[in-house]
Amino acid sequence: EVAIKFLPRRIDVSDEERQRFKLEAQAAAALNHNNIATVYESDEVGDDEFIVMEIIKGESLREKIAKGPLKLDEAMRIATEVAEGLHEAHEHKIVHRDIKPANIMLTTKGQCKIMDFGLAKMAQATLVTKDGTTLGTAAYMSPEQAQGVVVDHRADIWSLGVVLYEMLTGQLPFKGDYEQAVTYSILHEDPEPITGLRTGVPMELERVVDKCLQKEASDRYQGATELLVDLRQCQKSTLNVRTSTAPVVTSRNRYSRWAVFVAAVLFIALVYALFLSRSRPKEIKLGRTKQITNQPGLELYPTISPDGNMIAYSAGAIGQMQMHIYVRQIAGGRSVALTEDIPGDQYWPQWSPDGTAIAYASDGIIYRISALGGIPKRMAEPPNAESWLEFPVWSPDGRYFAYVHISSETVATVRIQSVDGNESRGITDGYELHSLSWSHDGEWIAFVSGNVSFVGVGGITLGNIAPSSIWVVSARGGEPVQVTDNEYLNTSPVWTPDGKYLLYVSNQGGNRDVYQLPIGDSGTPSGPPMRLTAGGLDAHTIHLSTDGKSLAYSVFTKHTNIWSVLIPREGPISGSEAEPVTTGNQIIEGFDVSLDGKWIAFDSNRSGNQDIYRMPIAGGEPEQLTNHRSGDFGPAWSPDGREIVFYSLRNGNRDIFVMSADGRSLQQLTEDPAQDTIPNWAPDGRQILFRSDKTGRSELYLISRETVDLHWGKPGQLTFDGAWLGGWSPDGQLIAINNSNGLSVISPDGGDSRLLVQSTDQPAWIGGWSPDSRTVYYNQADAEGRFSFWSIKAAGGKPKPLLRFDDLNIDNFIDTFIFATDGERFFFISGELESDVWVMELITDE
The missing domain is CATH 1.10.510.10 (Transferase(Phosphotransferase) domain 1)
Structure with a gap:
C-alpha cells in the first residue's frame, strides 16, 4: 500500500x-x-507528474x-x-x-x-x-x-x-x-x-x-x-x-499498608512543602508609585536614606554642563541643594549606613558631605593625573567604602578602602567597571562591566546603546562571577536585604525594565531572571531601601536627530539657524555625509534596534541597510560612495565591518577582542582609520588594501600617545586627531603629532576639514561653557568661532563629538534628554 x-x-x-x-x-x-517518509519513485503521465511514497x-x-x-x-x-x-x-x-x-x-x-x-x-x-x-x-x-x-x-x-x-x-x-x-x-x-x-x-x-x-x-x-x-x-x-526507587513494603494486613502509605504521603508532602518554601522565588508585587521630581532637565542616580524617609539624587540642566546633589523628603516638600555652590559636577550620591553623610564622586575624586550640607571632605583621590575614581558605595557597617579606580579609558579596578584611609586594596579589575552594590551581609559586591556611557559620568554622556553584563565578586577578593549575559543592557544591580536576589535594569525584553535574579550562596545565579515591571519602565538606575519595601528609580528618555546649518564666512552665528535633516522618535549615535553631498548614512533605533540607514539629504524615506539584533553603529561613506564602513557588536565586542552601499554584501575587517570603533575612510578609499583600545587605552589604527577590489590586510597602529578620534584631510596628507592634550595633526605615515588647539576643561573634538585641506573644524565649549564650532588653519594660528549653541530649543542636547561637514554645511546631532525620579512600593511575600 x-x-x-x-x-x-x-x-x-x-x-x-x-x-x-x-x-x-x-x-x-x-x-x-x-x-523520513520513504519515496519509492517519481514519474509522469502526460502532463501529470507524481511521486510514489x-x-x-x-x-x-x-x-x-x-x-x-x-x-x-x-x-x-x-x-x-x-x-x-x-x-x-x-x-x-x-x-x-x-x-x-x-x-x-x-x-x-x-x-x-x-x-x-x-x-x-x-x-x-x-x-x-x-x-x-x-x-x-x-x-x-x-x-x-x-x-x-x-x-x-x-x-x-x-x-x-x-x-x-x-x-x-x-x-x-x-x-x-x-x-x-x-x-x-x-x-x-x-x-x-x-x-x-x-x-x-x-x-x-x-x-x-x-x-x-x-x-x-x-x-x-x-x-x-x-x-x-x-x-x-x-x-x-x-x-x-522523575525516576525514583522505593523499597517494597510488606505488611500483615490492609490497615498497616494504608498506615504506611498515609505516613509516606504526609512525609513527602511535608518535604515538598519545605522544598517549595525554600526554592521558589520570592514573589515581589508592585504597589503604588510616586513621582518625586518633575523639573526640566535631568534628575538622576536616586538613593533612599537608611530610615526610608529621604532621597538623594543628582540634578542639573543639560546646557549648564553641571550636576549637583540634592536631598528631599519622599513624603513631599522642597528639594535642598547640598552642593550647588561647589564647582564641578557631583554625582552618584550614596547614603552612609547611619544616614548622617552622603558619599559622591566629583571630577575623579570621592567626597563625603554631611546629609545636612556643609563643606565636603575628600575620602579618596587618584594616584596620578591620568586616572580617576568613580561609583562609591559604603560597606554595611560603615567602616569601609568601595569605588572604581579607572586607570585608562577602559581598564578599571574595584577597590575597597577604610573610611579612616589606613587600608586600601583592589579586589578585581576588568573592562569599564561601574555601578557597585554591596550586599547587606557584607559578603558580596555586584558590579557592571561595559557601557558605562549609558549610566553616564557627570550627567554628560548618557543613554548610550550597547550591551553590558552584571558580575558578583567576594568582598574579600577572588574570581568574579558573571551572573547575566552580555547580549543586552544589564545594569544598576542592587541587593535585596536578605542577599538572595539582585534587582537590576535590563532591556532583554525590548524596553528597560526591572528584573529579579536569584543568587545562591556561592554568588552564582540559582535560577533564571524574572521581570518585575512590564510595559517599558524606561528605568535608568535603581536603588532599594534598606527594608526592601521601596524602590527608587529614575525614568530616562532620549531622542536625537541630525541637524544642519550653513558654514558662516564670518561668525559666530547662533545654533537657532539650524534645520532638521531627520525627524522622529529615535536615537542616532553616528552618521556621515557622502562625498558628493547627496546622501547621509546614520545609525538609528527607529525600528527598535540600532541599525544602519541611508537617505537622500534632500529628503525622503530612510532605507534600512542592516538588521542585526546586536546593533550596528557609526557608518562612514567611502569616497566613491560604493561602500559604507561601520562598527558592530555582532561578535560580543565592537568590530569593524564594510558593506556595499545597498547593504547586500558584508565583510568583517577586524576580529580583535578589543573594542574597535568610529571608522572613516582615506580619500583614496584604500585605507580605513579607526579607534581601538587593544593596548589598554584608546589609540588610532589603520587598515589597508592595495586596490579597492582587493582584500584588507591587518591593522597597524598609528598613534602611541593616546587618541580618541581622527579625520583625514581631503588631500590625504594629514590626519586631524584629538586626545587629552587637545587637537593635533599627524602624518598618515606616523611620527610626531603637531598640536593645534590646547584642551581646556572641555576637550576639542575633530569635526572635519575644508575642501581645500587648509582648515580644520572642531567642537569645543567656549568661555561661557556653551558648545561651539570653531575653525583653525591646519598650519596653525588663532581659532575662529563659527557657531554657538545658545538656543535651548536646539541644544537641549548636543552630541559633543559627532559632527561632520560637506564643505558647505555643518551636520550635527541634537535632541532631548529628560529624566525624573520616582519611588515604587514593593510588597513581598514573607
Missing part, C-alpha cells in the same frame, strides 16, 4: 512548480531513514498540537526523532526548508516521519523561486528565509526550534495578523520565554530552544548532531528527576 502525490493539475501550473516537484522526488529518494497512518503533529501543549517527555522525544531525520538529510547535503507540524506525521506506533521534501534544496544549489519569492510557511521560516537570501541546513534547525516551542507552549513564538507582521516578528522580536508560559519546563530545555532560535545562523546549533546531544541530555535530566 502506497501513497501517490500528484502535482496539482492547473492551467496556470508553472515550470517552477514542476521543477520544484522533481527536486522533491530526487532529494527524498536519496534518503533512507526511519524518521510510503503511506503513513496516524495523525500530523499539527493535529496533535491543536489539542494542547504536549507532555515534556513526548515533546522532547518528537524533537529528537525529527532532529535525527534532519541529521540524515543534512549528511546528504539536503535541506528540507519547510519543517513545520503539518509536515511531521506521528504513526499509530508513535514514530515520527518527516514529510514533504517538496521544498528541499540541495545545499548551495540555486534557489528555484521567482524573484522575491520565499519558500516555506511564514511562521516557521528562519530569518534568512524571510529575507530571501541563501540558506543552509541551519534554517531547518531554526524551524525545528519553532516546532519545539509550539509543542511546549501550544503557541507560536513569532506571531502576527498577516504574513508581513509575522516576518517582522521573526526579524526583530524575541519570543516570550517558555518558562513564563508554562511551569515545570527545565531551564536546559529552554536554552536549547533559545539556541535554535538565534536570529544569526552562526549563533545557532551548527548541525543536528550538536542539537541531538543537548536534547538527549535534557531527556536524561528529566528522566533522572
Whole structure:
C-alpha cells in the first residue's frame, strides 16, 4: 500500500512548480531513514507528474498540537526523532526548508516521519523561486528565509526550534495578523520565554530552544548532531528527576499498608512543602508609585536614606554642563541643594549606613558631605593625573567604602578602602567597571562591566546603546562571577536585604525594565531572571531601601536627530539657524555625509534596534541597510560612495565591518577582542582609520588594501600617545586627531603629532576639514561653557568661532563629538534628554 502525490493539475501550473516537484522526488529518494517518509519513485503521465511514497497512518503533529501543549517527555522525544531525520538529510547535503507540524506525521506506533521534501534544496544549489519569492510557511521560516537570501541546513534547525516551542507552549513564538507582521516578528522580536508560559519546563530545555532560535545562523546549533546531544541530555535530566526507587513494603494486613502509605504521603508532602518554601522565588508585587521630581532637565542616580524617609539624587540642566546633589523628603516638600555652590559636577550620591553623610564622586575624586550640607571632605583621590575614581558605595557597617579606580579609558579596578584611609586594596579589575552594590551581609559586591556611557559620568554622556553584563565578586577578593549575559543592557544591580536576589535594569525584553535574579550562596545565579515591571519602565538606575519595601528609580528618555546649518564666512552665528535633516522618535549615535553631498548614512533605533540607514539629504524615506539584533553603529561613506564602513557588536565586542552601499554584501575587517570603533575612510578609499583600545587605552589604527577590489590586510597602529578620534584631510596628507592634550595633526605615515588647539576643561573634538585641506573644524565649549564650532588653519594660528549653541530649543542636547561637514554645511546631532525620579512600593511575600 502506497501513497501517490500528484502535482496539482492547473492551467496556470508553472515550470517552477514542476521543477520544484522533481527536486522533491530526487532529494527524498536519496534518503533512507526511519524518521523520513520513504519515496519509492517519481514519474509522469502526460502532463501529470507524481511521486510514489510510503503511506503513513496516524495523525500530523499539527493535529496533535491543536489539542494542547504536549507532555515534556513526548515533546522532547518528537524533537529528537525529527532532529535525527534532519541529521540524515543534512549528511546528504539536503535541506528540507519547510519543517513545520503539518509536515511531521506521528504513526499509530508513535514514530515520527518527516514529510514533504517538496521544498528541499540541495545545499548551495540555486534557489528555484521567482524573484522575491520565499519558500516555506511564514511562521516557521528562519530569518534568512524571510529575507530571501541563501540558506543552509541551519534554517531547518531554526524551524525545528519553532516546532519545539509550539509543542511546549501550544503557541507560536513569532506571531502576527498577516504574513508581513509575522516576518517582522521573526526579524526583530524575541519570543516570550517558555518558562513564563508554562511551569515545570527545565531551564536546559529552554536554552536549547533559545539556541535554535538565534536570529544569526552562526549563533545557532551548527548541525543536528550538536542539537541531538543537548536534547538527549535534557531527556536524561528529566528522566533522572522523575525516576525514583522505593523499597517494597510488606505488611500483615490492609490497615498497616494504608498506615504506611498515609505516613509516606504526609512525609513527602511535608518535604515538598519545605522544598517549595525554600526554592521558589520570592514573589515581589508592585504597589503604588510616586513621582518625586518633575523639573526640566535631568534628575538622576536616586538613593533612599537608611530610615526610608529621604532621597538623594543628582540634578542639573543639560546646557549648564553641571550636576549637583540634592536631598528631599519622599513624603513631599522642597528639594535642598547640598552642593550647588561647589564647582564641578557631583554625582552618584550614596547614603552612609547611619544616614548622617552622603558619599559622591566629583571630577575623579570621592567626597563625603554631611546629609545636612556643609563643606565636603575628600575620602579618596587618584594616584596620578591620568586616572580617576568613580561609583562609591559604603560597606554595611560603615567602616569601609568601595569605588572604581579607572586607570585608562577602559581598564578599571574595584577597590575597597577604610573610611579612616589606613587600608586600601583592589579586589578585581576588568573592562569599564561601574555601578557597585554591596550586599547587606557584607559578603558580596555586584558590579557592571561595559557601557558605562549609558549610566553616564557627570550627567554628560548618557543613554548610550550597547550591551553590558552584571558580575558578583567576594568582598574579600577572588574570581568574579558573571551572573547575566552580555547580549543586552544589564545594569544598576542592587541587593535585596536578605542577599538572595539582585534587582537590576535590563532591556532583554525590548524596553528597560526591572528584573529579579536569584543568587545562591556561592554568588552564582540559582535560577533564571524574572521581570518585575512590564510595559517599558524606561528605568535608568535603581536603588532599594534598606527594608526592601521601596524602590527608587529614575525614568530616562532620549531622542536625537541630525541637524544642519550653513558654514558662516564670518561668525559666530547662533545654533537657532539650524534645520532638521531627520525627524522622529529615535536615537542616532553616528552618521556621515557622502562625498558628493547627496546622501547621509546614520545609525538609528527607529525600528527598535540600532541599525544602519541611508537617505537622500534632500529628503525622503530612510532605507534600512542592516538588521542585526546586536546593533550596528557609526557608518562612514567611502569616497566613491560604493561602500559604507561601520562598527558592530555582532561578535560580543565592537568590530569593524564594510558593506556595499545597498547593504547586500558584508565583510568583517577586524576580529580583535578589543573594542574597535568610529571608522572613516582615506580619500583614496584604500585605507580605513579607526579607534581601538587593544593596548589598554584608546589609540588610532589603520587598515589597508592595495586596490579597492582587493582584500584588507591587518591593522597597524598609528598613534602611541593616546587618541580618541581622527579625520583625514581631503588631500590625504594629514590626519586631524584629538586626545587629552587637545587637537593635533599627524602624518598618515606616523611620527610626531603637531598640536593645534590646547584642551581646556572641555576637550576639542575633530569635526572635519575644508575642501581645500587648509582648515580644520572642531567642537569645543567656549568661555561661557556653551558648545561651539570653531575653525583653525591646519598650519596653525588663532581659532575662529563659527557657531554657538545658545538656543535651548536646539541644544537641549548636543552630541559633543559627532559632527561632520560637506564643505558647505555643518551636520550635527541634537535632541532631548529628560529624566525624573520616582519611588515604587514593593510588597513581598514573607
